[in-house]
Amino acid sequence: MAASFFGKTGTLWVIWLALSGSYTFANMVVGAVVAAGVVWINPMPAVAAPLSWRTLVRALVYIPWLFGRMVASSIHMARLVLDPRLPINPQVVRYTPTCRNAWAIVFMANSVTLTPGTVTIHADEHELLVHAIDEESADDLMSGRLEQKIAPLFSSPPIVTANGPRP
Amino acid sequence: MNVYANLSLVLLLILTAAGAILIKDLIGAVLVLGSYSFFLALLWAWLGAVDVAFTEAVVGAGLATVLFLLALFLTVPLEQKGQLPRGQWPAFVGLPLLGILLLYIAEDLPKFGDPLSPSNTHLAPDYLMHSLPATKTPNVVTSVLMDFRSLDTLIETAVIFTAGIATACLLRTSRHDSHTR
Amino acid sequence: MVEMVVSVLMVSGLFFMSVAAIGMIRLPDVFARAHAVGLTDTLGAFCLLTGLALYEGWSAHTLRILIVLLLLYVINPVIAHATIRAAHRSGLRPWMKEPS
């Protein structure tokens, strides 16, 4: 309890300092008081983020890759939209993720939205409902390439949902 | 160049204001009103009134939109088709006349940002000189609102304080509650 | 030199934003439009804000511009997702090319 309280307060305090941009003693004290107050008012649910050094290192590889995909996706969209024939063929596909980690699925839903021509409509532990703008992007998603990149980020096997472990 | 930027913001403002009035779908009207509020905030920011812009963005564009929408969801979201009442011509004549009158009066006001206008020769320098030593508040607007006009804003401060207490009461859930739920 | 990089970044940001705006007009339904807002718009914002941060030079302000950028990156896909999920739940079905 106490350790998590100080951890959350410290995180909020660092954000406060980064946002306020002034490092006087008074500002630091006010920031600490406000951060402690926010944590006291709103004890955020204790969903343990699976943070380890290995995750961080892998994320450093993953994020530039995702960014490259984003640029590619935007150029793809630009080509579709600027084409006078508007060659889109929207379809809804269901993708069943093989990894059973809630964090990985959340990340995956967000990444799917950011990658070429696919937007997540609905996500739960069993499947992702994805709207794809043309066949090419749908096939790209169903090939599971994205999941192979994300799954190693979260190695912890148990499913942790917002309501605690699944029965 | 500056004038064009100013002009484009004002044009957007007028466009959204007209849209919010003319649009028939009420949810659409609320959303257009939200964007109107936002352009107003941008205009305040462009004129340098950052505090007012912040308030406008938070209250007008954020909070009011949500409140209006919630009100709409509790009622019928479509405007009833009504008949325009007869005998509206005094409005069509009177309102433009009133506008011309106001523009005529506005000619006599000091120009925007005129350094020789009364408010800029007497009031503003006085506040700028004395507010920091007298109140120890770096932001002049805040010192005027909260210190020099503290009796005016006493109720407002009380309201903000009450709102803070209410927020704390609403959000503060004890550990036991979240487990037994 | 820096000004040139900034100009290139900002003009490309403007390009992507224009693409998003054109997509908003041309695409047939809300699901397809979410692609424009969720992706292309975000990349445009990335280019523009990075250009502005570069122009500011390295200071505490740069950090804050980057925080706004990060916020936009999280917020834009989430809003696009929430909107189309609401559309899907309310019974709207995506526009298809031909009924199959």
Added chain:
Amino acid sequence: MNAFFIGMLIALALLIVVYLYRVIQGPTVFDRVLGLNGISSKAIILLVLIGTIYERVEMFVDISTGYALLNLVGSLAIAKYLEQKRGA
């Protein structure tokens, strides 16, 4: 460089008109919400841009951060309510 920024500001304002068309015209309410989201993301950038023109970025960044967060909360609230209203 300032003239370039002001030109950029005007171009973004013109882009907003396109989104405004979607907000006013949009066949469903979701189109309108999406259009509003597009407008607000433009506006967040416009605020930072105005701050850069005035060389007071720190103040304007605060507004844009606040507005971005409020936009998130507002849009999520709208989406949630639309879900409950139409889906029930």
